[in-house]
Amino acid sequence: MLNQKEILSTIAMIDQQHLDIRTITMGISLLSCCDPDAKKACDKIYEKITRYAEKLVKTGEDIQHEFGIPxxxxxxxxxxxxxxxxxxxxxxxxxxxxxxxRAAKTCGVNFIGGYSALVQKGMTLADEKLIRSIPEALDRTELVCSSINVGSTRAGINMDAVKLMGRIIKDTAARTADRDGLGCAKLVVFCNAVEDNPFMAGAFHGVGEAERVINVGVSGPG
Incomplete structure (x- = not known):
């Protein structure tokens, strides 16, 4: 049973110390969307994300209204x-x-992360294709965030990836110069990326995770 002091303390945290739920992030595995036909793969990706995250925003709003915490x-x-x-x-x-x-806009979320590659030890052909596509991808989208892991304590630093990412960052800034280089604000270059990361702009759903999960980030008072 909450007493008066605890209730007033919680109200003070929200009103004066900026306590909030910073984010709820749904992680979704897209491994089942792989397809030799790129258009079919994209259709599967859109369908799966919009099916799983259809009620994410509404549920978050309902919880916010029920408990009074933003x-x-x-x-x-x-x-x-x-x-x-x-x-x-x-x-x-x-x-x-x-x-x-498209899927992020349909679901009404703020951002979607995972346009990513993990190349700390070397690049596959798919990794390189994705990296080279980043400037155009971030130019032509609004809510997509991208991240590349170029090194780790265990594997060392992939200097080929570092060299390539230098050019990619410059090209991304140039392509989005009319928006203050916004593309670069949605691009993260990592070392020692964790297996699963729910935090933008470097978010991606780790391969060791379940089919779908919810991550909650809480901002401490102050």
Whole structure:
């Protein structure tokens, strides 16, 4: 049973110390969406995300109203796209980013993360295709976030990936210069990326995770 002091303390945290739920992020595995036909793969990606996350925003709003604590962001993270797109026979990965963007807009979330590749030890052909597509992908989408892991304590640093990402960052800034280089604000370059990361802009749904999960980020008072 809550006493008066605890209730007033909670109200003070919200009113004066900015206590909030910073984000609820649904992680979704897209491994089942792999397909040799890129268009079919994109259709599967859109369908699965919109089916799983259809009620994410509404549920967050309902919880916010019930408990009176703001939930600032509602987001989605997906399997690193290089792993999904690598099954498709295509040189152009931008449609995969656009499918993510469409799905995010349909669901009403703030951002979707996972246009990503993990290349700390080396790049596959799919990894390189995705990396080279980043400037155009972030230029043509609004809600998609991208991340690349280029090194780790165990594997060392992939200097080929570092060199390539230098060019990619510059190209992304140039392509989105009319929006203050916004593309770069949605792009993260990691070392020692964790297996699963629900935090934008570097979010992706780890391969060791369940089919779908909910991650909750709480901002401490102050």
């Amino acid at each position: 939930i600032v962001n509602k987001r989605i993270s997906v399997t690193p796209m290089a792993l999904v797109a690598g099954a498709s026979e295509t040189e152009d990965y931008v449609p995969f980013a656009m499918a993510l963007d």
